[in-house]
Amino acid sequence: xxGRVRVGIVYPAPMRVALSGxxxxxxxxxLRESGAEVYGYFLEDGGLEAYPRGAPAPARLDALLVxxxxxxxxxxxxxxxxxxxxxxxxxxxxxxxxxxxxxxVPTANPLPSLGFADAVLPGEAEPVLDHILHALEAPSRDSxxxxxxxxxxLVPGRSPLPVERVYAKSLDRxxxxxxxxxxxxxxxxxxxxxxxxxxxxxxxxxxxxxEGFIFRPMRHRSLQRMRELMEEGxxxxxxxxxxxxxxxxxxxxxxxxxxxxxxxxxxxxASVPSLRVETLTPRRIRxxxxxxxxxxxIAPETGSCRLGAAINKAIEPGLVARVAAAALDxxxxxxxxxxxxxxxxxxxxxxxxxxxxxxxxxxxxxARGGRVRVSANPFVPKxxxxxQWLGAPGVGEVRARHRLLRRRLARLxxxxxxYDPRYAHAQAAVGRGGEPAGDLVVLWGIYGGGLGALRRxxxxxxxxxxxxxxxxxxxxxxxxHGLVRHPGASVDLLRRELQAFLGATASPPCGAAWPKPAxxxxxxxxxxx
Numbered sequence: 353x354x355g356r357v358r359v360g361i362v363y364p365a366p367m368r369v370a371l372s373g374x375x376x377x378x379x380x381x382x383l384r385e386s387g388a389e390v391y392g393y394f395l396e397d398g399g400l401e402a403y404p405r406g407a408p409a410p411a412r413l414d415a416l417l418v419x420x421x422x423x424x425x426x427x428x429x430x431x432x433x434x435x436x437x438x439x440x441x442x443x444x445x446x447x448x449x450x451x452x453x454x455x456x457v458p459t460a461n462p463l464p465s466l467g468f469a470d471a472v473l474p475g476e477a478e479p480v481l482d483h484i485l486h487a488l489e490a491p492s493r494d495s496x497x498x499x500x501x502x503x504x505x506l507v508p509g510r511s512p513l514p515v516e517r518v519y520a521k522s523l524d525r526x527x528x529x530x531x532x533x534x535x536x537x538x539x540x541x542x543x544x545x546x547x548x549x550x551x552x553x554x555x556x557x558x559x560x561x562x563e564g565f566i567f568r569p570m571r572h573r574s575l576q577r578m579r580e581l582m583e584e585g586x587x588x589x590x591x592x593x594x595x596x597x598x599x600x601x602x603x604x605x606x607x608x609x610x611x612x613x614x615x616x617x618x619x620x621x622a623s624v625p626s627l628r629v630e631t632l633t634p635r636r637i638r639x640x641x642x643x644x645x646x647x648x649x650i651a652p653e654t655g656s657c658r659l660g661a662a663i664n665k666a667i668e669p670g671l672v673a674r675v676a677a678a679a680l681d682x683x684x685x686x687x688x689x690x691x692x693x694x695x696x697x698x699x700x701x702x703x704x705x706x707x708x709x710x711x712x713x714x715x716x717x718x719a720r721g722g723r724v725r726v727s728a729n730p731f732v733p734k735x736x737x738x739x740q741w742l743g744a745p746g747v748g749e750v751r752a753r754h755r756l757l758r759r760r761l762a763r764l765x766x767x768x769x770x771y772d773p774r775y776a777h778a779q780a781a782v783g784r785g786g787e788p789a790g791d792l793v794v795l796w797g798i799y800g801g802g803l804g805a806l807r808r809x810x811x812x813x814x815x816x817x818x819x820x821x822x823x824x825x826x827x828x829x830x831x832x833h834g835l836v837r838h839p840g841a842s843v844d845l846l847r848r849e850l851q852a853f854l855g856a857t858a859s860p861p862c863g864a865a866w867p868k869p870a871x872x873x874x875x876x877x878x879x880x881x
């Protein structure tokens with residue numbers, strides 16, 4: 353019966369982070385519109401907090417939907433359950449709410465999440481939200497789990513394996529919120545803005561990118577629908593800004609017109625995500641600046657043509673610097689570059705090419721009074737990607753690379769942020785974990801969620817974190833492929849893509865000739881708005 357089902361949406365992060373994405377607004381809005389009672393739970397500095405205030409304890413609800421977008425969020429999902437009075441181990445749980453994990457991490461590899469989750473939603477929510485509500489109306493916990501398995505969720509011991517990853521076939525025909533939750537006193541990461549998802553998935557085939565493979569095929573929202581949502585969303589929420597979301601924004605054929613509609617027709621500010629540099633034109637850069645954005649974020653990953661071709665992201669030399677110059681000329685004040693170093697197979701010549709790319713951008717910035725920021729991250733092998741069989745680089749190697757970057761770029765006035773390689777190792781180890789990783793995650797969360805807690809939990813479970821972060825046998829199918837079948841990302845396709853990567857990294861340096869990356873196999877299915 354409508355109104356009888358009570359659902360908690362659990363974000364193992366502060367509320368301002370949850371409000372900055374699309375999923376919280378989409379799932380919560382749909383469930384409320386369908387008659388469910390919906391509450392939000394967030395991990396703030398002081399512990400678990402609920403929205404609205406006075407919400408019932410999580411343990412008293414029918415279900416908890418736990419969003420996991422990042423591997424290191426897994427122990428904090430466990431902490432949220434503990435603080436909410438819910439038994440954190442799915443094996444030990446005998447009553448209370450049904451715990452359902454969803455998001456990129458459990459979609460790519462459900463095994464670590466199944467330590468605390470009774471079920472995993474493999475993929476996207478829209479096609480199954482009605483089925484989840486129907487399942488939660490069942491009279492007993494056992495019958496609820498059986499209904500969830502029948503609805504396409506992964507329920508251990510009940511679902512036929514592998515389950516098919518679910519996805520919305522059309523974004524235009526899928527429900528999308530116009531009225532969103534934006535409590536006073538909470539400032540989302542991207543500011544108080546209406547979040548508009550322009551596209552979902554990606555057809556580019558960057559071989560390191562998990563989201564690019566698990567959310568295939570790429571689908572676009574149409575210009576007409578984006579205009580309608582912007583107009584209704586800005587008015588309904590009294591907001592003066594639109595935040596666009598997409599893995600590759602300008603791959604949507606109507607993205608430029610949608611951005612122009614926000615800036616020139618509605619007269620609101622706009623923000624766009626990290627952009628592919630080869631999709632930027634002078635008009636698009638000008639629209640970004642006119643929308644009030646003062647930082648242009650692009651992700652070349654590497655300045656090496658050899659490694660760029662290997663990861664399927666080769667960029668013409670000099671293009672990043674030319675785009676940076678064009679952006680700084682029209683009002684952008686900061687250019688931020690995302691880099692991955694070291695990449696597998698990266699040599700000194702490759703690193704020098706990356707430093708050269710940043711130096712070119714820095715020279716353009718100095719000439720225009722702008723600044724350059726670099727975010728350098730080590731390679732992390734992700735499940736359900738072509739590079740899932742490779743190991744994470746050693747902590748010492750990463751630190752040496754990052755010290756060199758900071759030293760060389762500091763002379764140019766470039767700000768360099770680096771990611772602690774110990775956390776990268778933890779991502780690789782747990783994200784690609786097998787069934788024992790579920791027990792590891794539960795203990796990790798109970799012990800507090802830091803690196804020390806992870807090492808303690810690994811000792812107790814009997815797992816070798818160093819080995820877990822290392823390479824996997826290429827001739828073996830990782831266990832997560834036996835649980836979820838991904839359209840456009842079969843294990844055979846990923847293995848072929850790995851061989852293409854290894855072939856490219858074994859080639860000699862490019863010199864002046866930059867090869868174009870081959871189209872990723874299985875990237876068909878662009879969808880449409």
